[in-house]
Amino acid sequence: MASYILRKAEPKDVSDILRLIKELAKFEEMEDQVILTEKDLLEDGFGDHPFYHCMVAEVAKQHQSADGHVIVGFAMYYFTYDPWIGKLLYLEDFYVMKEYRGFGIGSEILKKLSQTAVRTRCSSMHFIVAEWNTTSIEFYKRRGASDLSHEEGWRLFKIDKQSLLKMTSEE
């Protein structure tokens, strides 16, 4: 397969981005957890104060997918802060449609993201991967990633809305 381009996502891409988000969630066996809508993506990514940045991979029309799509991959990221080393680039989601894998699109996306990180003075690029997702873990480790949960013992926690509201009403 020949050409594709990587570009910054535009408002018109939100429908494709949501489609790809749901495909990735399905792969992670958590499809029913996606409650985000196109409207949320539009407001939160393209308003006055974007909560995320997004890059998409687009193929030429003659290479469109079986379902007629030309947006075949995406990466969503934002900037975070580590009080020890400063600015970080956090990679939230990274996905290439199955029929477009093996052409280097994923590697190219990762390279572009790391260039963005270096250009914006980030010391590190962080992300999370499910431990059973050995294909992805190998992909990242081959490229020099280290597993901080394994090496240093960090565990990810969440406190959901209900518990948060309870805390705000406590004295």
Add this chain to the structure above:
Amino acid sequence: MRFTISAAKPEDCKDIERMIMELAVYENMPDQVKISHKELERDGFGPNPFYHCLVAEVPEEHKSKDGNTTVGYVIFFYTYSTWKGRTVYMEDLYVMPEFRGNGIGKALLGAVAKEAKDQLCSRLQFSVLDWNKPSLDFYMAKGAEDLTAKEGWHFLRFHGMALDNLAQEAP
């Protein structure tokens, strides 16, 4: 003991730097702290802050052994979940040991929960080291769930040289 929780000001950065180091010492990683109050000032108080910070202060008559009245802090920022939308990530929460047991940690966490609620965030995320039992107990009592245990999430990163190599990879 009386205390106040308020948004940090640029002049608080020296105290924040001090407490960041105290927390790093507790986490057995003091040599990993590379930034100082200068970066904290630059990155937290411009038109585009990379983090938000709340500090806990006690009145002069309750100052610490070393003469400090700023005795706790929390650093957080806004992130994005492709499943749930806006979220808050709590990066550091710390109260000096001699001021614990007075509800300061609870108040700092409650203040972040309120920010999360005001900004329409559906979730608060953070990470804890697996051996840090006092913190694990504190958060579990507030309704936190360990996503590393429950869903297998691991933190990975591309850091320093690994990030540079990724950015320079030949196509």
